[in-house]
Amino acid sequence: MVAGIRVSTLLSLGLFMVITGTTGLYVDEENPYKTGALPVQNFTLTETKDHVPRHAVVYYPARPGLFAVLLFSGGFDGAVRVEMGYTDLLSRVAAHGFVVMGVDLQSLGQAGDTRRDNLQGSPAHSLPGSPAHTFLQQMDWARTNLNSYLANRTAGVSVDWENTGVFCHSAGCSVILDTVLLNHTAMKATAFLEPFTSALSGNSTVSFRLPALMYGTQFCEDFPFCCVKGMDWNHVYDHWSCPKTTLATKNQGHCDILDHTMWEICHTTHFCKTGDVDNWAEYHTFIQGFVSAFFISTLQGVDDWRYLHNVTDIPIGVMNAKNDTNC
Template structure:
């Protein structure tokens, strides 16, 4: 465990009051020589960030984007956890084709594992409150989050109270969605079992970085389409002048990490989008897993004087 400390703040866009630990957990399929796997090991490797202070804390499962590493989200994960949440970020795959069915099934298994396995890896007297569970995903992970929450083919034993799409994407264009498709292009068609929905979009996601590559969040399969299919309660924020990968860590290492600076149209720096996403997720989770909508109302009504980003769209149905 690596302990992380911070200055206490009541501002959702700053780090919160809780000191946290990062925890890496190998999966049951780990095959390293002489590596001992716990009988409580999860179906996929996990990166967890947990408060270290004793208490009962809501849980957020965060799904990574296409061909990305869960570790690329460590600063965002830390931000959310520091406000009193246990964040569980699986590594769903290292190499993947176009079909997301395996990711959908793996995520459902991870959520079911939480009740039997998660507590065994947390700091002493830190308890996961699985009656307060959120599910979030970035890019392709956002598509998977909505697919899992709609339970089209993946019954789970734990109810999800909040579903969050962070610049979600369902394929390269409307005519070639990533199978199985999630978007139906029928307004308010998502059945999330009463869970609240939050969709965060990037203003630059649908803009090409160069002629050789398509935009990372193409119009017709992006955040706007996901929000249009959400039933109430649902919230929608689009950050102007911010890119599809701007919520990742400032320094993403390795070949994949370097590529995150090259493939998508980016903003000037990542910190503003990352702080906004972290704060918006915290406000939404407080509202829909903890029952305190005060921060969410402030955000939707424009009562924050110093937002990290400029918002070009704010919509909601409640």
């Protein structure tokens, strides 16, 4: 009878561990350029209903497990709303085993001044109420509340805050860069997708070690200059410390990362130079895999950068690539 109780208890404990996702961090060991294996759902957080600092959309794997977490800021200093421009990218990254929070940083007002003085390797001090402070407040809110929101939707889904990453697109990277400089211990890795930022200048350097990805496209620096030389991915890469990796792809433009409706607007108005009109789906398969590969390597513990470094493993034309990861 006692042995039976012990067996029953062990089985119950095992079931509890599965339900609560405490069996270990989810690791995606498949090719990241293929569609992620996990089903994904999403929900919206609002300032009035949820008392979150900024409106956000959370994309999460709809199955029990413990997952790394990513926070994202979009273009125009976070003014391009996640649900309008980045749903495809963020949901497909989530399918590789991440809880992804896309933050609409300008949902309650305009972004402030994100410029910084000479850093000389030291984190900058932002003014109170700056976008960087707001983003850190968003992270604090998420650490306190996100797991309960997830559990209420899919039992057993939880976030491992020891494995947190931040990433961005365009001028949203100015906010993310300031956030990292303000408190680089709040995250474990960061990715800058076609960044536009003046936060690093002159001889300023980032001396702390934080794995970083910098990504660009061939047409981004073409007129009308949606990326500016000296303020783009190469600029951030040159000022960053090891480990870091950068890559630029051929025949793609700044808006190609956006959801198809927003891409069409950008394409027809020529707001930014776009890539091949028939290449949108292929490019999105690449970009979700490229972002996922980086965070799988840095947050899920795979430590395998071949999908970022080996051109033969990258399913799209590469213009140039370099890395410094031996540190």
